[in-house]
Amino acid sequence: MTSVLLRRAAGAVEARQLAPDGVLAEVTRLDAARLPSFVREREAARPRWVWDDTTRWYPGLLAAGIRVERCTDLRLCHAVLRRSPFVDQSRLRGDDVAGWDALQPIAAPEPALFPLDDPADALDPGAEHDRQQAALAASPQRRRLGLLLAAESSGALAAAEMTHAGLPWRADVHDRLLTELLGPRPAAGRRPVVLDRLLPAIRAAFGAPALNPDSPGDLLRTLQAAGLPVTDTRSWTLEQLDHPGIPPLLEYRKLLRLLQANGWSWLGTWVRDGRFRSYFLPGGVVTGRWGSSGGGALSVPTQLRPAAVADEGWRFVVADVAQLEPRVLAGMSADTAMAKAARASDLYQGMVDSGAVAARSDAKLGMLGAMYGGTRGESGRMVALMTREYPRAVGLVEQAARAGERGEVVHTLLGRGSPVPGGAWAGTLDGDEPPEPGGSTEERDRHRRAWGRFTRNFVVQGTGAEWALCWLADLRNRLWRLGTSGTVSDRPHLVFFLHDEVVVHTPAELADEVSAAVRAAAAGAGRLLFGSFPVDFPLEVSVVGSWADAG
DNA sequence: CGTACAGGTCTA
DNA sequence: TATCTAGACCTGTACG
Numbered sequence: 001m002t003s004v005l006l007r008r009a010a011g012a013v014e015a016r017q018l019a020p021d022g023v024l025a026e027v028t029r030l031d032a033a034r035l036p037s038f039v040r041e042r043e044a045a046r047p048r049w050v051w052d053d054t055t056r057w058y059p060g061l062l063a064a065g066i067r068v069e070r071c072t073d074l075r076l077c078h079a080v081l082r083r084s085p086f087v088d089q090s091r092l093r094g095d096d097v098a099g100w101d102a103l104q105p106i107a108a109p110e111p112a113l114f115p116l117d118d119p120a121d122a123l124d125p126g127a128e129h130d131r132q133q134a135a136l137a138a139s140p141q142r143r144r145l146g147l148l149l150a151a152e153s154s155g156a157l158a159a160a161e162m163t164h165a166g167l168p169w170r171a172d173v174h175d176r177l178l179t180e181l182l183g184p185r186p187a188a189g190r191r192p193v194v195l196d197r198l199l200p201a202i203r204a205a206f207g208a209p210a211l212n213p214d215s216p217g218d219l220l221r222t223l224q225a226a227g228l229p230v231t232d233t234r235s236w237t238l239e240q241l242d243h244p245g246i247p248p249l250l251e252y253r254k255l256l257r258l259l260q261a262n263g264w265s266w267l268g269t270w271v272r273d274g275r276f277r278s279y280f281l282p283g284g285v286v287t288g289r290w291g292s293s294g295g296g297a298l299s300v301p302t303q304l305r306p307a308a309v310a311d312e313g314w315r316f317v318v319a320d321v322a323q324l325e326p327r328v329l330a331g332m333s334a335d336t337a338m339a340k341a342a343r344a345s346d347l348y349q350g351m352v353d354s355g356a357v358a359a360r361s362d363a364k365l366g367m368l369g370a371m372y373g374g375t376r377g378e379s380g381r382m383v384a385l386m387t388r389e390y391p392r393a394v395g396l397v398e399q400a401a402r403a404g405e406r407g408e409v410v411h412t413l414l415g416r417g418s419p420v421p422g423g424a425w426a427g428t429l430d431g432d433e434p435p436e437p438g439g440s441t442e443e444r445d446r447h448r449r450a451w452g453r454f455t456r457n458f459v460v461q462g463t464g465a466e467w468a469l470c471w472l473a474d475l476r477n478r479l480w481r482l483g484t485s486g487t488v489s490d491r492p493h494l495v496f497f498l499h500d501e502v503v504v505h506t507p508a509e510l511a512d513e514v515s516a517a518v519r520a521a522a523a524g525a526g527r528l529l530f531g532s533f534p535v536d537f538p539l540e541v542s543v544v545g546s547w548a549d550a551g
Numbered sequence: 552c553g554t555a556c557a558g559g560t561c562t563a
Numbered sequence: 564t565a566t567c568t569a570g571a572c573c574t575g576t577a578c579g
Contacts, residue, residue: 290570325563369567379567
C-alpha cells in the first residue's frame with residue numbers, strides 16, 4: 001500500500017508519496033486551497049494518509065465533502081509507542097521528542113484552514129514517521145502493536161466524522177422535557193418555578209429559614225443541627241435517612257442538577273442545527289478509552305435520551321456489548337472455564353448455569369470485585385469464589401495488581417503501557433526521591449494499594465477499549481460501503497460512541513443491513529484480538545427512532 | 552478579580 | 564452486609 005505524507009509548509013502543503021517499501025516516489029507542492037481536490041483524486045487509490053494529527057487535517061477535508069479510508073495519526077501513535085513496553089525507546093530518540101510528547105489535539109478548528117503559531121509546525125512529520133516505523137519493525141510484538149496503531153488512527157478518523165456529523169438532537173423535545181420537570185424556561189437571572197416552590201418546603205422541614213441547599217457546608221451543618229448522623233451530603237447517604245425534609249431536598253437537588261448540567265443553557269451552547277456537537281478525544285484516557293470535550297458527551301443522562309431522534313426517513317441502530325470487560329478478561333487470560341460461561345448472552349447467568357455461583361448477583365459482584373480490586377465484605381468473599389472457579393482469569397488481574405504495587409508498568413493485550421507511577425511511595429522504591437515530608441508508612445501503603453487497583457483495572461479496561469476500537473474501525477468501513485453515493489453524513493454513519501456502545505444514524509431502508517454490519521464487525525474484532533480462542537461478544541442491537549427506545 | 556480545589560452527580 | 568475502575572463538568576469556597 002502506498003502512503004502519502006502531508007505536511008504544512010509556509011502556507012502551502014507538501015505531499016510526499018511513498019511506495020510500499022517506504023521509498024520516496026513523488027513530491028508535490030500545492031496551495032492549501034487545492035488540498036481537498038488533491039486528496040479526492042488520490043483517495044481513489046486508497047492510500048494511507050500520514051499526518052501529524054487528524055484534528056488538524058481531517059475536519060477541513062470533511063467540510064469539503066471528502067472522506068478518507070485510512071490514515072496514520074503520528075500524534076496518537078507517538079503517545080502509544082512512548083509508553084509501550086513492546087518498544088525499544090531508543091528508536092524514538094530525536095530532537096523533537098518533547099514536542100511530539102506535548103502536542104495537543106485542536107478542540108475547535110479555527111475558521112482559517114490552518115491556525116497560525118501552531119506548535120505542530122515546528123515538528124518534522126517525515127522524521128517522526130521514520131522513527132515510528134523503525135520502532136515498530138524492531139518490536140518483538142510487531143503484529144499486536146501494529147494493530148493497535150492502525151486501530152488508534154482509524155479511531156481518530158471516526159471521531160472527526162462523528163463531530164462533523166453530530167448526534168441528531170431535537171431541541172423542541174428537550175425543551176418539553178425540561179418544562180415538564182422544571183416549569184417553563186425562566187427569564188434570565190430567575191430560577192425555575194418548581195425549584196422556587198421546593199425551597200421553602202425544605203427550609204421549613206429543617207427549621208432553617210436561611211438555608212442555602214446549594215452550599216455543601218451550610219447544608220451539612222443544618223442536617224447535623226436537625227440531629228441527623230451524617231458526615232457528608234451525598235444523595236446515597238441522605239436516602240438512608242428518615243426525615244420529612246429529605247424527600248423535597250433530594251427532589252430539589254435532582255432537578256437542580258438537571259438544570260445546571262443539561263438545562264436550557266446546555267441546549268443553547270451545544271445543540272446547533274438539530275445536532276449535539278461535542279468533541280470525541282481518542283486516546284484521551286490513559287487506559288485507551290476515549291475522552292470527550294464539550295457538553296459532557298460521556299454522561300448524557302438517560303433521562304434526556306428521548307431528545308435524540310433520528311431524521312425523517314432515518315433510524316438509529318443502537319448496539320452495545322453485554323459485559324465487555326469480563327469477556328475480554330476471559331480471552332486475554334485464555335481462561336476456558338470463563339469463556340464457556342461467556343458463551344451465554346448473559347455471562348453472569350452463564351456462571352450460575354455452570355454451577356460456579358448460586359446467584360447472578362453473586363457472579364456480578366465477584367467479577368466487578370476481581371476487576372476493581374474489591375476486598376471487603378460480600379465483594380471480597382465472592383472474589384475468593386471467582387479465584388477458585390476461574391484461576392487463570394483472576395490470576396491475570398492479581399498479577400497486574402502486584403506488579404503495580406511494586407511500581408512496575410503493566411500493559412494491555414496489544415501493548416498499551418500503563419503510566420509510570422509518580423509520587424513519594426514510588427520514589428522510595430528506587431530511592432531517587434525522598435519520602436514526602438510527613439508521609440507516613442500507612443499513607444504510602446495506601447497509595448501503593450490504590451495504584452495496584454489502578455493497574456489491575458488498566459489491563460482489563462484498556463484491552464476492552466482495544467476491542468471496542470477494532471469494532472468501531474471495522475464498522476466505520478462497512479457503513480461506508482453500505483451507502484452508494486454521497487459523503488459521510490449521506491450514508492449510514494456513526495454519531496455516538498461510549499466505551500461499549502455505538503449509535504449509527506442510517507436511512508431507514510438500510511437499518512437491517514446496518515444491524516448485520518454491527519454484528520459482523522464485533523465478530524471480527526473478537527477474532528483480531530483473540531484469534532480462534534472461543535470467546536463470544538454478543539450484542540444487543542435495536543433499530544429505533546429515538547435513542548431512548550433502545551435496549 | 553482569577554485560579555485551584557472540594558464536593559457532588561451523571562456516564563460506562 | 565457499600566465507600567472498588569475510568570471520565571466530564573457544575574457550583575461554592577478558599578486563597579493569593
